[in-house]
């Protein structure tokens with residue numbers, strides 16, 4: 001761990017009961033807030049155009065240091081990324097000490113701090129935070145920070161480092177990382193040397209942990225055909241290349257595409273998990289890479305915390321030959337597999353599934369026939385918390401962001417179980433290794449990719465067999481640009497609008513005209529738009545439903 005140079009004064013200052021206001025003020029002036037710009041802590045940190053975010057990064061670094069102090073000096077993380085958003089966007093996301101998202105009660109302080117117009121207002125917010133959480137300023141702060149491949153990331157990292165230096169925090173500059181790697185590192189550092197040690201707290205340690213577990217899980221099982229991976233021209237390409245050092249191609253043959261890290265304009269452009277999921281189509285021009293019918297393919301997003309799979313069924317020239325295996329299908333695959341293993345191992349585990357309103361109706365129906373299912377608002381922070389209520393909580397957003405959590409009780413059961421038959425012992429060993437191949441801190445494209453590969457191989461399934469679990473209802477998502485997205489508020493896990501007044505009743509009226517239809521509207525927490533989701537029993541009616549609901553939204557905004 002390194003302490004940034006030239007901050008002795010700051011360290012002295014923070015080892016007293018004082019906040020180093022004078023030092024903080026210097027940086028405050030050096031990273032001015034763009035006039036008139038309003039920041040908002042959204043679905044996952046603060047995200048907007050990268051060139052407007054220096055002040056935000058500086059201020060959230062200071063809050064990050066306070067968060068670490070409030071947790072007795074445990075390491076917290078700061079990730080600079082805007083995930084699947086266009087390349088000019090960027091963002092910053094704090095990570096709490098167990099590798100999970102920042103405690104939501106801190107979010108309003110983050111929003112207020114980033115919007116403060118002068119140093120005095122900013123100091124006032126810091127003081128309130130210190131008072132509300134009874135923060136002992138003498139406690140040292142430890143913060144690790146990392147970034148994805150965006151051109152604005154180095155500039156924003158400088159602002160982060162300055163904020164941490166002003167606070168005299170001990171820091172680890174993790175450099176280029178996938179978002180889930182940074183979550184892993186936070187948890188691994190904080191548990192190192194304890195009974196709960198999560199893994200070696202290095203990037204290498206991350207690859208080794210996942211790869212070792214994967215190799216044990218597939219040992220003796222006939223290899224499947226090669227997997228084609230679209231890395232979205234992002235940091236996922238770096239991670240994929242590195243994990244291949246630990247997984248020989250005889251164990252998993254990977255063909256990595258869209259690996260052009262640093263090529264201007266390439267990130268998420270015509271590729272990546274979001275492009276594929278929203279457009280329900282192949283990455284642009286991938287046919288030129290010789291993709292064939294039946295090939296197993298997947299796409300990461302820009303910071304490699306999401307994954308969706310897909311393949312071509314029937315004649316690849318036909319538009320409907322594209323078949324998506326999204327987060328919902330991954331959840332179904334994982335839920336069934338883990339439930340079966342638990343049964344075979346003779347262990348009672350309460351397996352549950354967590355989804356959002358974006359989950360396809362068919363997936364919810366499929367899962368509800370098997371396990372308890374919870375619906376939460378959008379954003380992994382909500383799903384993660386809900387998944388903690390189960391012994392094994394499988395959570396996935398439809399867009400492919402998710403993971404599986406094993407509770408401390410479940411882990412204890414797994415380690416203490418005494419299987420009575422060889423088959424039960426096999427299942428138990430498989431479960432124990434699954435725990436290690438899954439990144440339990442957050443959704444992780446690399447870890448989820450390996451999990452899916454293990455299950456498909458174990459079942460000796462191709463994509464078509466996996467796809468056959470259920471048939472999706474036709475669905476579509478639209479963005480509507482409105483005057484003020486804050487005017488749209490929701491209830492019932494975002495499935496119904498509260499305001500604008502009267503709009504929900506109009507949506508209900510429209511939806512009732514279509515067969516087996518569902519539609520809901522919510523403001524995005526990462527983009528300046530309102531999202532419309534529509535799902536119908538009849539594909540021919542889908543566009544009409546989505547467009548009619550979008551029209552109602554536009555009218556309500558213009559009114």
Ligand SMILES: CC(=O)N[C@H]1[C@@H](OP(=O)(O)O)O[C@H](CO)[C@@H](O)[C@@H]1O
Nearest residue numbers: 043044379380397399524525526527
């Ligand atoms: C419909 C949808 O996919 N929304 C995404 C998107 O959030 P919005 O609040 O919808 O912009 O980005 C989030 C962060 O990646 C992700 O958690 C979420 O699921």
Ligand SMILES: [Mg+2]
Nearest residue numbers: 083301303305
């Ligand atoms: Mg992402």
